[in-house]
Amino acid sequence: MRKFILHSLFFMSIIALIILFSLFLIPNKRIANNSLYANIDKHNRLDSLPSPKIVFVGGSNLAYGLNSKRVEDSLQMSVVNMGLHAGFGLKFILNEVKPYINKGDIVVLSPEYHHFYSANMLNGEKVLVALLFEVDRKNMKYITFSQLIHLIPLTMQYAVSKLMGKQMDMMEEGVETGYEKQYKRNSFNVYGDEVMHLGFPNQHIIQMSKHTDTEEILSESLQLVADFDKYTTNRNAKLLIMPPSFMSSTYKSGYKHTIENIDSKLKEQNTPFVIPPESFIFRDSLFFNTAYHLNKKGVEQRTDSIIKTLKSYIKSRQVKIVI
């Protein structure tokens, strides 16, 4: 028994050393221009903009679904698009903008539907570990304790991926399908929109597994949204929740019920979508490479809707102020 335990401990120590070595000592030379670094640029812009400003918060549905310049020009308010990757998790996505929300700001939250029923999408996927360890360790301050526990196995995974030279596959999602060109830091404009793909033809759509009705909506995700709403109100800002863009055929093949469910749960807790989710269900030809990523035409169409919605909100606010 003693021999067995000693051998097991020795073996586990070797594994632990390999992981620590990989995590902290192996340099990651290949990701200097990776799209994850756009997070630094987005934070710099967010930090530099005076209030009132419009902050778009969400995952890649925003990075690949918004023309921020048009929004800024139409509404005469500074805009920053923080959307980068849904895999950062809803907790991180909300926490990273909180310190920058000030009086008069409009925060437009456009979460991916997956944020509401996947624990990984709530707490963060491997890509968040990559962001924390490679891109900017200052982001650690946005991580909660429960997230940290969740991230331990993913961190081990990340360390091994580095060791096996797989870090690019993980952070440049497109590599596996060969469409990696747009996943670069310099594909983003100053507002935070991914613009390089606008010049590309539509790519193969990466299919998502059919969502089943048995998977429950995470109450923790709903609570996070409710708390975020309170937080913005306390900071004298306004939170508007908008649905993400979503591909029609995916919507019809297994997601309709889930999206309706999310919609009704958000309504129940008084944090509804400001426009119905169906408004952002677009035909398949408007999508670039996933059910969330729009192409140029799609981006413009969605931006039209967003401008219209924001204008009507601003108008109603002005009316209230006058009254």
Add this chain to the structure above:
Amino acid sequence: MLFNSIGFAIFFLIVFILYWTAFGKKYKIQNILLLISSYYFYGCWNWHFLLLLIFSTGLDYFTGLMMYEAPDKRKKQLWFWLSVCVNLGFLGLFKYYNFFIDSFADLLISFGLKANFATLQVILPVGISFYTFHGLSYVIDIYNGRIKPERNFIHYSVFVCFFPLLVAGPIERATHLLPQITRERTFDYTKAVDGLRQILWGLFKKIVIADNCASIVNPIFDNYHIQSASNLLLGAILFTFQIYGDFSGYSDIALGTARLLGIELLRNFGFPYFSRDIAEFWRRWHISLTTWFRDYLYIPLGGSRGKKWQSVRNTFIIFLVSGFWHGANWTFIFWGAFHAALFMPLLIFGRNRLYTNTVAEGKFLPSIKELIQMLTTFTLVVLGWIFFRASTLRDAFGYIISLFSHSIFTMPTHKVSTLSVYIFSFMTVEWIQRERKHGLSQFESIIKLQPIRWGIYIFLILSIIQFGGKSETFIYFQF
């Protein structure tokens, strides 16, 4: 609590340390620990169903005693049928009620009649098919006078609820497992190391092979109507490896975990994809279920005794019931019928026991004939899995029809180069080890140098870590 989760690793570490160190190695106290940990393990899934498990255990324990002490045959039969009916009743209620109601309603509608029956909104208790069959085998064995009932309720409960096998088998027999539970167990270094190796191999199969296949297979099957034929072919082949890696991986972890606790469980897989015909495949796939049906259904029905047509009928019934056991869906029944149809010619022409040994025994490579036989069997099995995996029969046939189009000659859009290397390495190791118990069995006799052996273990662990973290559930948990 999944075997492939950090939670289970912590749970098992605590159980292992307490089991071998805390109670002076007294087996009765070890059994209490096993029972508490098994209940905790099951309660982590859904504690409400723990009550059902305890009730089911208590029922079989009690009826077993009553049958044994029954003064006459009539009373013995009464207790026997009470246990069988209640066990199958629960199984039918939770697993098959909605299926029968829906199928009956569909039948009426097809005759132009109105049908609106209430269905139950119930969750299937995890492992119900497995622990029900455990209990049934115990009751049937007592009824047939093969065993005496276990008088200690704790011992009997451990037999039914032993956590490594509770939710997905192997389906144990009282004759095999109970004697191990009711005697002292000693720690054996060699067996414990072998247990760890089997767990490692099981985790590799589940996390590296099955889960990676799943990430490609699921979107293909879910959207088969928009896939090219080459993608569909890839999906079907990868599902074949997925289900094997998933289920045999689970069994390996279960067997290894039990071995670390000094208990040997029944072998569930014998390298089935190296089978030379369907009959051999079924001697190597889910062995504990196949032999269960053989002993408790096929033989009581008459088995191969009597006329040929009776034997054919009995075999057909076994395959259909086996298919239905997997789930309340016509796809599973059809899958069973499909395999029955493949098995029948072998049975009719008396060739169903042609291959009872291991392929290419004592040789490194198979002969051309054996290779062709294995590839043919594999192809038929792949075809069968399409029915198993599809959501409906319509989807399954749609999938197969779509396979036969000119796009079969295009390149699949899913890149599987890394996965292919893993699958190839996995099958190579299994081929080398096919005459042993599992993929890493007696590994020291193959790789004699310890540093190389440890290097391979480290590589396997790092691969598991790299692909792990998703904690994908096991396919057979739904059964």
